[in-house]
Amino acid sequence: MHMILLSGGSGKRLWPLSNDTRSKQFIKIFRHEDGYESMVQRVYRQILTAIPDAQVTIATSKSQVSAIHNQLGFDVGLSIEPCRRDTFPAIALATAYLHDVLHVDENEAVVVCPVDPFVDESYFVCLKRLWERAQEGDSRLVLMGIEPTYPSAKYGYIIPEGGGEGKERYAFREKPSEEVAKSYIAQGALWNGGVFAYKLRYVLEKSRELLGTAEYAELFARYETLRRISFDYAVAEREQSIEVLRYAGLWKDLGTWNTLTEAMEEQTVGEVMLSDNCRNVHAVNELGVPILVMGCSDLVVAASPSGILVSDKGQSSYIKPLVDAIDQQVMFAEKSWGSFLVLDVEENSMTIKVTLNPGHRMNYHSHEKRDEVWTVIAGQGRTIVDGMEQPIRAGDVVTMEAGCRHTVIADTELQMIEVQLGTEINVADKRKYEFPE
Amino acid sequence: MHMILLSGGSGKRLWPLSNDTRSKQFIKIFRHEDGYESMVQRVYRQILTAIPDAQVTIATSKSQVSAIHNQLGFDVGLSIEPCRRDTFPAIALATAYLHDVLHVDENEAVVVCPVDPFVDESYFVCLKRLWERAQEGDSRLVLMGIEPTYPSAKYGYIIPEGGGEGKERYAFREKPSEEVAKSYIAQGALWNGGVFAYKLRYVLEKSRELLGTAEYAELFARYETLRRISFDYAVAEREQSIEVLRYAGLWKDLGTWNTLTEAMEEQTVGEVMLSDNCRNVHAVNELGVPILVMGCSDLVVAASPSGILVSDKGQSSYIKPLVDAIDQQVMFAEKSWGSFLVLDVEENSMTIKVTLNPGHRMNYHSHEKRDEVWTVIAGQGRTIVDGMEQPIRAGDVVTMEAGCRHTVIADTELQMIEVQLGTEINVADKRKYEFPE
Numbered sequence: 096m097h098m099i100l101l102s103g104g105s106g107k108r109l110w111p112l113s114n115d116t117r118s119k120q121f122i123k124i125f126r127h128e129d130g131y132e133s134m135v136q137r138v139y140r141q142i143l144t145a146i147p148d149a150q151v152t153i154a155t156s157k158s159q160v161s162a163i164h165n166q167l168g169f170d171v172g173l174s175i176e177p178c179r180r181d182t183f184p185a186i187a188l189a190t191a192y193l194h195d196v197l198h199v200d201e202n203e204a205v206v207v208c209p210v211d212p213f214v215d216e217s218y219f220v221c222l223k224r225l226w227e228r229a230q231e232g233d234s235r236l237v238l239m240g241i242e243p244t245y246p247s248a249k250y251g252y253i254i255p256e257g258g259g260e261g262k263e264r265y266a267f268r269e270k271p272s273e274e275v276a277k278s279y280i281a282q283g284a285l286w287n288g289g290v291f292a293y294k295l296r297y298v299l300e301k302s303r304e305l306l307g308t309a310e311y312a313e314l315f316a317r318y319e320t321l322r323r324i325s326f327d328y329a330v331a332e333r334e335q336s337i338e339v340l341r342y343a344g345l346w347k348d349l350g351t352w353n354t355l356t357e358a359m360e361e362q363t364v365g366e367v368m369l370s371d372n373c374r375n376v377h378a379v380n381e382l383g384v385p386i387l388v389m390g391c392s393d394l395v396v397a398a399s400p401s402g403i404l405v406s407d408k409g410q411s412s413y414i415k416p417l418v419d420a421i422d423q424q425v426m427f428a429e430k431s432w433g434s435f436l437v438l439d440v441e442e443n444s445m446t447i448k449v450t451l452n453p454g455h456r457m458n459y460h461s462h463e464k465r466d467e468v469w470t471v472i473a474g475q476g477r478t479i480v481d482g483m484e485q486p487i488r489a490g491d492v493v494t495m496e497a498g499c500r501h502t503v504i505a506d507t508e509l510q511m512i513e514v515q516l517g518t519e520i521n522v523a524d525k526r527k528y529e530f531p532e
Numbered sequence: 533m534h535m536i537l538l539s540g541g542s543g544k545r546l547w548p549l550s551n552d553t554r555s556k557q558f559i560k561i562f563r564h565e566d567g568y569e570s571m572v573q574r575v576y577r578q579i580l581t582a583i584p585d586a587q588v589t590i591a592t593s594k595s596q597v598s599a600i601h602n603q604l605g606f607d608v609g610l611s612i613e614p615c616r617r618d619t620f621p622a623i624a625l626a627t628a629y630l631h632d633v634l635h636v637d638e639n640e641a642v643v644v645c646p647v648d649p650f651v652d653e654s655y656f657v658c659l660k661r662l663w664e665r666a667q668e669g670d671s672r673l674v675l676m677g678i679e680p681t682y683p684s685a686k687y688g689y690i691i692p693e694g695g696g697e698g699k700e701r702y703a704f705r706e707k708p709s710e711e712v713a714k715s716y717i718a719q720g721a722l723w724n725g726g727v728f729a730y731k732l733r734y735v736l737e738k739s740r741e742l743l744g745t746a747e748y749a750e751l752f753a754r755y756e757t758l759r760r761i762s763f764d765y766a767v768a769e770r771e772q773s774i775e776v777l778r779y780a781g782l783w784k785d786l787g788t789w790n791t792l793t794e795a796m797e798e799q800t801v802g803e804v805m806l807s808d809n810c811r812n813v814h815a816v817n818e819l820g821v822p823i824l825v826m827g828c829s830d831l832v833v834a835a836s837p838s839g840i841l842v843s844d845k846g847q848s849s850y851i852k853p854l855v856d857a858i859d860q861q862v863m864f865a866e867k868s869w870g871s872f873l874v875l876d877v878e879e880n881s882m883t884i885k886v887t888l889n890p891g892h893r894m895n896y897h898s899h900e901k902r903d904e905v906w907t908v909i910a911g912q913g914r915t916i917v918d919g920m921e922q923p924i925r926a927g928d929v930v931t932m933e934a935g936c937r938h939t940v941i942a943d944t945e946l947q948m949i950e951v952q953l954g955t956e957i958n959v960a961d962k963r964k965y966e967f968p969e
Contacts (some may be wrong), residue, residue, distance in 0.1 A: 447931030
């Protein structure tokens with residue numbers, strides 16, 4: 096059973112834990128076994144448990160590939176978008192990927208769903224039924240309709256409009272006022288969670304019709320020129336042959352700090368102390384220093400290397416314009432090979448902790464305008480500097496002048512303190528080379 | 533005019549900005565000219581402005597000497613207590629220091645006051661009057677009585693009890709209940725701010741009487757064996773010959789976050805953004821990352837390399853037991869030669885940013901159980917490693933194995949990233965040597 100997971104764009108609504116490079120689905124906030132897992136790790140694990148024959152392809156942008164490999168490993172299928180172009184181009188590309196690259200038959204059904212809903216097992220049972228109805232039924236598009244729990248003004252609604260010839264027809268409405276949402280719900284409307292199934296052929300046809308091609312290579316090459324358009328607008332709202340499966344289980348959209356903390360099992364993650372008289376306080380601490388919260392109510396506190404948020408929960412949905420005003424460099428990132436954390440920024444230097452996963456390596460690269468010094472603090476590996484390979488271990492120091500080509504290969508988990516020195520330190524100052532043999 | 537400033541002990545009430553090594557008087561929180569100054573910097577500057585002929589001796593413990601030199605320079609007089617023994621031994625030692633070391637005549641008066649009241653110029657006018665009355669009047673002890681602004685249960689009270697033979701007599705009462713405080717105030721009581729003046733001879737006599745000696749060298753040598761006893765209890769409460777000068781000007785004891793923030797001119801210090809709907813929020817940020825506060829009221833937020841506090845203002849006075857429960861290493865310290873900041877702590881390594889002030893140097897020292905690597909990130913200076921001196925500048929790397937003797941001398945302001953490597957990293961692992969010629 097093929098599935099396409101849509102891994103959405105960067106977001107600032109969960110700042111400082113989400114930012115330009117880390118989308119909310121990568122924040123490790125859900126207690127699981129000995130540690131914490133992210134939304135994407137949670138949903139991927141849930142899929143593999145509930146649908147053992149699931150073959151997952153994650154549709155995502157280039158910028159998330161490192162984080163996905165870091166969190167899910169290298170076995171997961173990826174349809175990589177060269178840039179962001181909304182859900183219809185993304186789904187069209189991923190569908191073409193399944194057909195052209197994975198050679199899935201065009202008569203096979205596929206389920207598409209977002210990577211970040213907070214759900215339980217019954218959701219995956221419903222996904223299987225969606226797939227079966229798309230495979231066996233006679234509707235071109237099978238949608239999940241989520242039973243509303245309140246008249247939300249944030250979601251899209253699927254509204255039954257009565258049918259001709261024994262088939263129900265549906266209208267789609269985005270983000271109505273609360274009043275209007277109430278009237279939709281009175282008419283039997285369901286939330287549109289962006290979950291649906293179809294036979295590949297259906298979306299390949301829509302691609303040809305709307306984008307001029309359904310070939311993967313061509314879609315990929317022309318991706319940047321494609322119009323930004325949502326799947327709902329381009330396809331679902333215009334389709335007459337629709338089946339809707341009702342879903343009444345757990346479904347939470349954890350898009351704001353307020354809703355996210357509702358899904359947390361514990362009040363705190365990381366080193367946090369709450370005084371006894373705190374009420375409805377949640378705190379997430381990704382920093383190495385303790386947080387103490389005293390005598391507060393209805394508060395969320397979140398700290399990461401990017402910053403510190405202290406917000407009334409009810410106010411947390413208004414965060415975006417405030418965070419947009421903060422001019423920030425990236426202080427932390429998960430890469431395919433490990434992660435980095437900025438420790439110190441001075442006028443002519445930057446100090447970074449680099450962690451490489453065992454067996455992984457950096458690109459072979461050079462910088463034009465900065466020297467670098469690596470001090471290995473843990474593990475073992477090898478460096479290649481201007482073509483010369485040398486073993487390294489904790490305590491070793493490697494100095495690299497501007498222009499010199501270098502990389503590091505981790506034989507065990509490897510940690511280094513990297514000091515960058517120069518008057519123009521800039522992430523863009525990086526030239527990559529083929530890895531030396 | 534000689535003055536003794538009592539610089540009190542370490543405190544956790546202003547955590548995370550105060551801690552075991554940084555007392556509250558060293559927190560830079562008051563806007564002054566282009567930057568911020570600490571309580572001790574503020575009061576020292578105020579003294580030098582209001583009393584140009586003031587000769588200040590700060591009575592403090594060994595542990596604060598580095599911070600005082602860092603903030604006030606090296607010209608300030610110091611009476612250094614080998615350990616903490618409450619105010620009477622501290623004042624006795626400082627008085628003996630004035631007499632034996634600075635050769636101040638025993639018939640000269642001295643004013644004693646704490647280093648950390650938040651006051652304006654009128655306070656220093658009153659200090660001068662105190663000194664004049666001690667010098668010229670016939671009372672043995674001249675005290676400042678602060679006009680109470682509310683029936684506080686936190687302070688000591690000086691209560692007039694009527695006099696015989698034309699002289700008023702006073703009772704001293706510490707921390708009464710609010711009810712009792714009201715009745716004191718009705719009797720004309722004043723707050724005891726720990727500010728008083730006397731002729732040296734008076735305290736030298738008390739020293740001989742209560743400590744067995746008034747000689748500086750002997751007091752210093754025996755300091756650890758002296759009984760912990762306050763000046764009020766040992767001297768003021770037993771003295772019949774007292775004059776009290778009433779002070780009605782600005783006086784604030786900034787001992788809690790609540791009272792401290794009342795004295796801040798601005799709502800924020802450091803990189804802080806408050807949403808428009810914040811009410812009565814103060815935030816102090818000593819970290820290099822932004823703080824965003826949204827929709828909060830009556831809140832104090834404080835962040836330093838030691839931790840992050842988020843507290844309802846009314847609750848902030850209950851902080852001590854909560855902070856006591858946090859087991860913390862020192863993450864930041866001001867030293868006589870500059871400062872250090874812990875950037876990263878791992879199992880077998882610690883990374884620190886070291887800043888040396890121009891012309892200053894570290895002790896010549898070695899570590900038994902750790903190697904160190906210095907990467908110079910700014911400035912110029914010299915290292916001496918196992919007796920060999922070498923110039924250093926930004927970009928240079930110095931490696932020091934365990935056991936090797938080393939120091940660094942800053943010719944300009946000098947910054948280095950120090951990576952410590954070893955399985956038993958410990959501040960106590962330090963052996964000092966004479967500085968090589």
